[in-house]
Amino acid sequence: MKLGRLNHVGVATPDVAEAARVYAELYGAADATAPKDFPQLGVRVVFVTLPNMQIELIEPLGEASPIHKFLEKNPKGGQHHMCFEVPDILAARDAMRARGATVLGSGEPYIGAHGVPVIFVHPKDSGGVLIELMQDPALYDGAGGHA
Ligand SMILES: CC[C@@H](C(=O)O)C(=O)SCCNC(=O)CCNC(=O)[C@H](O)C(C)(C)COP(=O)(O)OP(=O)(O)OC[C@H]1O[C@@H](n2cnc3c(N)ncnc32)[C@H](O)[C@@H]1OP(=O)(O)O
Numbered sequence: 430m431k432l433g434r435l436n437h438v439g440v441a442t443p444d445v446a447e448a449a450r451v452y453a454e455l456y457g458a459a460d461a462t463a464p465k466d467f468p469q470l471g472v473r474v475v476f477v478t479l480p481n482m483q484i485e486l487i488e489p490l491g492e493a494s495p496i497h498k499f500l501e502k503n504p505k506g507g508q509h510h511m512c513f514e515v516p517d518i519l520a521a522r523d524a525m526r527a528r529g530a531t532v533l534g535s536g537e538p539y540i541g542a543h544g545v546p547v548i549f550v551h552p553k554d555s556g557g558v559l560i561e562l563m564q565d566p567a568l569y570d571g572a573g574g575h576a
Pocket residue numbers: 439467470472474485487495496497498499508509510512533534540541542543547549551552557558559561
């Protein structure tokens with residue numbers, strides 16, 4: 430298993446609409462979706478699309494959100510994770526474990542905001558950077574993840 434394309438950088442923020450305004454007005458990155466809630470993932474999301482990748486602005490939906498603690502520690506928000514595409518998410522999960530990394534949660538891939546299965550690798554395994562691995566959408570056949 431080796432990393433493929435950088436799909437997105439996740440940025441935690443207390444207010445995705447306000448963060449999207451900053452990327453549009455300060456950087457001219459105005460190709461952004463409307464805020465959308467993903468209650469099953471515990472986040473509200475705006476995708477800012479750039480020529481080569483996306484910025485995924487994420488706001489917590491309540492205290493059970495996986496980014497709630499991060500925002501408690503960083504109230505103004507900050508860079509949260511990087512997401513790379515992989516050709517086979519189950520093979521990637523197994524490779525991470527075989528190489529001694531900690532796959533978060535149950536380790537079962539689940540459907541992320543892009544509609545394909547994802548897993549997360551603990552930040553302690555990558556020098557303090559939380560890594561999301563995403564099934565390459567072009568190679569997704571509908572298998573390997575649950576909603
Ligand atoms: C939009 C949907 C989806 C997509 O489709 O793209 C997403 O990207 S959603 C993104 C949010 N979801 C996740 O992050 C899921 C996986 N995350 C987790 O399981 C947890 O958040 C975590 C990474 C295990 C952290 O656990 P938590 O309980 O929130 O905090 P702790 O205080 O226990 O953290 C332990 C340790 O890790 C450090 N940490 C926490 N978050 C990060 C981070 N984003 N980047 C780097 N380091 C992080 C934290 O500081 C602690 O360190 P120590 O104090 O040194 O132990």
